[in-house]
Amino acid sequence: MGVRPFNGIVTLSGAAQPLFGTAVTAAVTPPPDQYSNNLNPGSNETQCNLTVTSTNGFLPGDRIVVGPTAAFKPGIVAVGSIPDQGTVKSITSSTVMVVQGLKKSHAASGEWCVLNEDAGNVHITPVTLSAATYIGNASTVASTDPSVIDYFASAATLPIDFESIGQTQPMQLSQFWIFGSGTLVPRWTQI
Numbered sequence: 001m002g003v004r005p006f007n008g009i010v011t012l013s014g015a016a017q018p019l020f021g022t023a024v025t026a027a028v029t030p031p032p033d034q035y036s037n038n039l040n041p042g043s044n045e046t047q048c049n050l051t052v053t054s055t056n057g058f059l060p061g062d063r064i065v066v067g068p069t070a071a072f073k074p075g076i077v078a079v080g081s082i083p084d085q086g087t088v089k090s091i092t093s094s095t096v097m098v099v100q101g102l103k104k105s106h107a108a109s110g111e112w113c114v115l116n117e118d119a120g121n122v123h124i125t126p127v128t129l130s131a132a133t134y135i136g137n138a139s140t141v142a143s144t145d146p147s148v149i150d151y152f153a154s155a156a157t158l159p160i161d162f163e164s165i166g167q168t169q170p171m172q173l174s175q176f177w178i179f180g181s182g183t184l185v186p187r188w189t190q191i
Contacts, residue, residue, distance in 0.1 A: 004190055006186045012183065015179065016142065017112075022112070050097050050098075062088045063087055069111075074137060086100055122173070122187075128155075131154050132153055133156075135178050136149055
């Protein structure tokens with residue numbers, strides 16, 4: 001296990017955003033398998049360039065999920081609307097990564113690329129928070145949303161730790177969403 005940072009000091013947007021993710025900034029359609037001419041189960045997983053706000057925090061080999069905000073609502077997303085899954089093959093620039101395994105087309109705005117790794121610990125340290133900040137397990141996180149699992153008061157300085165029950169019951173990074181204003185430092189322990 002290793003401790004991994006994610007994107008250094010993260011600036012919160014004032015809207016719900018993934019704690020371990022970034023926005024997709026260019027439309028992408030994965031190419032079909034050259035032999036079957038489709039991306040159905042059983043076809044070869046192809047690669048595509050995924051353009052995002054920042055590739056900081058992503059490493060080759062990381063599992064990711066990509067999809068619109070509405071796809072990140074555990075338990076209430078229709079089967080056909082769940083996030084697309086892939087693996088980071090390489091980081092080619094500060095905004096482009098090569099991803100293998102995506103099956104769906106993705107829009108240039110309103111979609112997210114989020115780490116989907118297993119975590120034994122998630123640690124969040126506030127740097128400067130200008131308002132109450134809410135942490136939830138869905139993209140709907142807000143002060144009155146039932147997905148809220150913890151929060152920082154305005155100007156909080158003490159960190160929050162989330163611990164798994166062990167390697168047999170890890171947490172998924174794609175389920176950590178945050179709503180607030182200010183800056184913080186997220187990190188996680190890889191299983």
